[in-house]
Amino acid sequence: MNLNSRSRILLLIVVGLCSFAFGYFVLEAYPAINVFKKVAYWAMTLGFGLFIFFLFRVLREAWRENGGRPDRKLIYAYLGVVCVGSLFMYRAETPAFRMVMDDHIIAATSKQLHEHRLAVAPSRIININNNFVMTHHWIDKRPIFFAYLGSIVSDLTGYRAKNTVYLNLILGGVLMALVFGFGRSIGGYKVGIGAVALLISAPMISNLASGGGLETCNLVMIVTTMWAGSAYLKRPNTDRFGLFTMSAVLLAQTRYESVIFLLPVGLTIFYSWYRERKVFLPYFVYVCPVLLIPYVLQHRIFEVNDGMWQMRDVHRGENPFGFEYFYDNLASAIHVFFSSEGTFGNSILLSAVGVIAMVMFAVLALRHYRDFRGINSSLQSLIFFSVGFVLLFLILMLYAWEFDHPVIRRLAAPLMLPLAFGAAYFVFSYLRNAVFHKVAFGVIALYFLFAAFPDTSKREYLHENNAYQDYQAAEKYMEMREGDRLFVISENVSFFALYPVEVLRLAEAPFRAKQIKYYINQPGSPDLLVFRRMVWSPEKNDYIDDGRFKLDEDIFEYEVVWEDAYQEVMKAQFLRITDVRDVDMPKPEVEPETWEEYLNFWAQNIP
Numbered sequence: 123m124n125l126n127s128r129s130r131i132l133l134l135i136v137v138g139l140c141s142f143a144f145g146y147f148v149l150e151a152y153p154a155i156n157v158f159k160k161v162a163y164w165a166m167t168l169g170f171g172l173f174i175f176f177l178f179r180v181l182r183e184a185w186r187e188n189g190g191r192p193d194r195k196l197i198y199a200y201l202g203v204v205c206v207g208s209l210f211m212y213r214a215e216t217p218a219f220r221m222v223m224d225d226h227i228i229a230a231t232s233k234q235l236h237e238h239r240l241a242v243a244p245s246r247i248i249n250i251n252n253n254f255v256m257t258h259h260w261i262d263k264r265p266i267f268f269a270y271l272g273s274i275v276s277d278l279t280g281y282r283a284k285n286t287v288y289l290n291l292i293l294g295g296v297l298m299a300l301v302f303g304f305g306r307s308i309g310g311y312k313v314g315i316g317a318v319a320l321l322i323s324a325p326m327i328s329n330l331a332s333g334g335g336l337e338t339c340n341l342v343m344i345v346t347t348m349w350a351g352s353a354y355l356k357r358p359n360t361d362r363f364g365l366f367t368m369s370a371v372l373l374a375q376t377r378y379e380s381v382i383f384l385l386p387v388g389l390t391i392f393y394s395w396y397r398e399r400k401v402f403l404p405y406f407v408y409v410c411p412v413l414l415i416p417y418v419l420q421h422r423i424f425e426v427n428d429g430m431w432q433m434r435d436v437h438r439g440e441n442p443f444g445f446e447y448f449y450d451n452l453a454s455a456i457h458v459f460f461s462s463e464g465t466f467g468n469s470i471l472l473s474a475v476g477v478i479a480m481v482m483f484a485v486l487a488l489r490h491y492r493d494f495r496g497i498n499s500s501l502q503s504l505i506f507f508s509v510g511f512v513l514l515f516l517i518l519m520l521y522a523w524e525f526d527h528p529v530i531r532r533l534a535a536p537l538m539l540p541l542a543f544g545a546a547y548f549v550f551s552y553l554r555n556a557v558f559h560k561v562a563f564g565v566i567a568l569y570f571l572f573a574a575f576p577d578t579s580k581r582e583y584l585h586e587n588n589a590y591q592d593y594q595a596a597e598k599y600m601e602m603r604e605g606d607r608l609f610v611i612s613e614n615v616s617f618f619a620l621y622p623v624e625v626l627r628l629a630e631a632p633f634r635a636k637q638i639k640y641y642i643n644q645p646g647s648p649d650l651l652v653f654r655r656m657v658w659s660p661e662k663n664d665y666i667d668d669g670r671f672k673l674d675e676d677i678f679e680y681e682v683v684w685e686d687a688y689q690e691v692m693k694a695q696f697l698r699i700t701d702v703r704d705v706d707m708p709k710p711e712v713e714p715e716t717w718e719e720y721l722n723f724w725a726q727n728i729p
Contacts, residue, residue, distance in 0.1 A: 127401035134408060141411035145418025151425040155261050158419035162241035166270045169371050169413045172406070176364035180353060183361065199311060200299050203318055207298040210570075211328035214578045217287045218597075220333030221529065222589035223614050227262050229286045229334055230616040232272030234259070236281060241266050241420075244619045245627060248728050249607070249648075254622055263423050263430045265375040266416075268339040283620040287334045293342050294331030298322070300345040305543060307352060307500040309551025312559060316546035319566050320475070323574045324538055325583060326467030326531075336377050337535050343373040344536060347383065348503050351390045355499035358394050360404045366390075371413050379514055379533075381417065386510040390503065397495065436522045443520045451518065454525035458534050464576075466531055467583040469538075471569045476541025479548035483508075504543055511540045528586045592655050593617055595686040595694035602684075607648035609641070609729075611699075613670055618653075626729055628652070632674050637729040639702035644724065650699045652680065658691040665693065677703055 149157065219225040230243045234256070246258035272286040282288070298318050306314035321327055330337040350366040370387040373380050395401050424430050431442045439446060458466050459473040487494075487505065494502065515537055523530045549562045577583075584590065593614070600621050609624040611631050618625045631638065631652075642650050654671035658664075667673065673680070680697040687693035708727045714720040 127403075130403040131401060134403060134411075137408050138411040141415050142418060145415045146422070149419075149422075151422045154419045154422040155426060158416050158422075159241045159261055162266055162416040162420070163235050163239040163270065163273075165413055165416045166267060166375070168409075169368060169375075170267075170270070172364065172409075173368040173372055176361050176368055179361040180350075180365050199306075199314075200302065203302045203315060204295045204298050207318055207322055208295055210574075210578075211294055211298075211322055211331060212291065214581065215328050215332035217284065217291055217332050218334075218590075219284070219287065219593060219617075220329065220584075220587070220590055221335050221532070222587075222593055223616055224264070224336075225286070225334030226593070226614060226616040226620065228264060228269050228336065229272065229283065230619045231262055231264075231266060232269040232276065232286055233281065233620065235266070235270055235273035236276040241269075241416075243616055244625070245615050246630075247619055247623075247625045249609075249624045250725070254624070261420070261423055263378070263420070264336065265377060265380075265420070267343075267372050267375045268336045271339065284334070287332070290331050290333060290335075290338045293338045294328070297327075297331070297338060297342050297345065300342060300349065301539075301542065304345055304349045304352070304500060305546050307349070308498065308504065308543065309501075309547050312550035313543075313546045316550045316562070316566070317542045319570075320469070320472045320545055321538060321542040323566070323569060324467060324469035324472055325574070325578045325581070326535055327538070328578060329467055329581075329583060330532060330535060335532070337532055340373075340377045340380055341535060341539065343369065343376050344380070344383065344507075344539060347373050347387065348507050349500070351387065351506065352500040352503040355390065355394055355502055358398065358402055363391075363402065363404055364406060367407055367410050371410050374414060375417050379517060380536075382513050382517065383507065383510040385513065386506040386508075389509065390506045393502075393506070431522075433522065438524075439522050442522050443517070444522065445520060447522055448519050451521065451525040455515075455519065455534070458526050458531050464580060464582040465586065466526070467577075468534070469569075469574065471566070471573070472538060472541050472545065475545040475549065476538075479544035480508075480540060482548055482552075483544055501547070504540070504547075508540055511537060591688045591692070592694050595688050596653055596696075598686060599684050599696055609648050609650045610653060611651065611673075612653040614653075624648070628671065628673065631729075632677055634729040635677055635702050635705045636708050637727045638678075638699065639705055639707045640727045641729050642699060642701075643707060649683070650729075651683070652678075652697040652699060654695050654697065656685075656693045656695055673697065677705075679703065 145154070219229070227243050231241060234240050234242050234244065238256075240259075241261065242256075242259040243262050244256040244259050246256070248255050248257055268286070268289075272289050275285045275289050276282070279285075298321075301321055302314040302318050304314075305317035308314075327341075347366070347369040350362070350369045354362040354366045366387070370384060373383055433440065433442065438450075459468055459477075460470060461468060462470060483505075494505075518525060518533055521530075525531065525534075550559055553559075596617065600618075600623075607623075609626070610618045611626045611628050612618055613628045615625050615627050626634065638650065641647055652673050654673060655668040656665040657668050659666045678699050679701040680699050683696050683698045685693050685695040708723075710719075710723045714723055
């Protein structure tokens with residue numbers, strides 16, 4: 123290693139340490155998250171722009187290597203895999219927000235990135251002369267890359283409440299293309315097709331790809347980074363290095379735990395240096411740590427609000443992570459991956475063959491580690507990223523939430539990738555028997571016939587998600603009232619902020635009782651609605667409101683304007699507030715004589 127190489131490595135370390143120090147130590151928590159909300163969009167734009175730039179150059183290089191002619195067989199293979207896979211994945215799934223409140227917060231953040239270039243979620247929206255103004259906001263803990271992509275969709279096609287859901291439908295097809303392509307690069311067409319088939323045999327994948335969450339984007343970026351690493355290992359050059367590092371930067375900002383994959387990225391780069399006997403560090407690499415500063419700044423939100431860990435919903439410990447959770451979560455993981463109940467969205471075939479394949483990989487790696495340089499670059503990349511998948515599994519086992527909890531089990535999705543690739547490679551490449559391959563495809567077909575099709579048709583994995591059904595009902599009402607002026611009070615502000623309505627948090631309503639009374643008594647005021655869930659009480663022989671949606675009936679008078687009984691014991695309701703008890707309506711000291719004076723007092727008393 124010459125002096126120039128050492129200097130470049132030292133400079134990268136210094137830039138990385140300075141970036142981390144700026145994010146964690148230079149600023150106090152509140153200034154840090156305020157900086158985050160303003161710079162996150164622009165940092166993401168720079169990172170995504172560099173990713174697209176290097177992707178274009180790498181694809182152009184591949185096009186020229188092929189003589190400027192399309193490989194029709196490969197194009198038809200990609201189209202066939204994506205079309206057939208999409209028909210299976212989306213035939214029984216309705217595009218909708220799945221996870222409350224996560225999906226709604228992501229979509230609301232995406233809307234603010236689209237409209238204001240701010241990484242915030244609204245908590246209060248008012249309507250002034252038909253202009254909806256965000257007067258209060260908060261900063262979410264979720265990394266913003268997916269929300270950023272949603273804002274691009276809105277920029278290019280116009281805003282829609284479900285743009286993040288529609289984006290996931292596209293990303294589901296992209297995921298299948300990437301899995302097929304990476305699998306093919308590992309061991310040929312059979313491996314690519316087998317990997318896609320095994321992956322989508324888990325109903326969780328299609329469920330996530332038709333929802334509004336981060337998970338499908340996370341899967342796409344994991345496979346993209348693995349494939350970019352494979353291309354870099356195959357022939358290191360500036361463009362491939364740029365694509366690899368920029369995809370890693372974006373991956374780290376897709377889900378909280380995806381920053382783990384920076385480790386296999388680093389291992390891949392160090393291995394290439396060792397193999398080539400030289401350090402390869404293009405100058406643009408120094409921007410990578412800087413582009414990760416927003417991730418560090420955003421993480422400071424946990425200092426400001428430790429409720430972001432959501433430990434109030436956990437009943438088995440006080441710490442977010444701990445070794446005391448390991449054995450229970452390990453048992454839960456076995457349940458999630460191997461259950462035949464149909465409620466987890468898993469694939470027993472994928473889990474069983476995948477685990478066997480990964481064990482075989484580990485044994486073979488220990489026995490033949492000297493042959494590592496001789497295997498193809500995609501298999502090398504998969505082996506490096508297996509380190510990330512193992513670390514991810516260990517972190518999930520140390521997490522305070524039960525791994526089989528309805529909210530948490532979706533985190534198993536990234537772990538299905540190495541199972542799919544490992545199983546497909548082991549069956550269709552390592553075992554070189556054409557008859558066995560035909561039998562294996564036959565087994566996969568039978569599994570789809572007897573398990574995957576029925577499971578995705580019954581969709582039992584959604585039955586425990588009552589909150590999802592609440593807001594499916596709310597969507598019906600909002601579509602019925604499209605174009606009407608509405609003011610909605612709800613605990614889930616993010617959902618209603620997706621629509622052109624005024625919004626106030628339910629918890630704040632009692633403190634704004636005087637203003638609410640003033641508001642509903644003004645000419646032309648819109649309906650002031652409250653959304654809530656009602657649950658049947660055998661003890662009272664009547665419906666009672668869920669504690670999380672409780673309106674203070676000692677203060678507010680109301681009438682039910684719409685309800686939807688979506689289950690035998692649950693229904694969603696919209697109430698219209700008609701009066702406020704025992705409070706005096708605000709009155710001006712001097713009665714307004716002009717339009718401007720009236721508007722000024724009205725603006726001061728908006729709820």
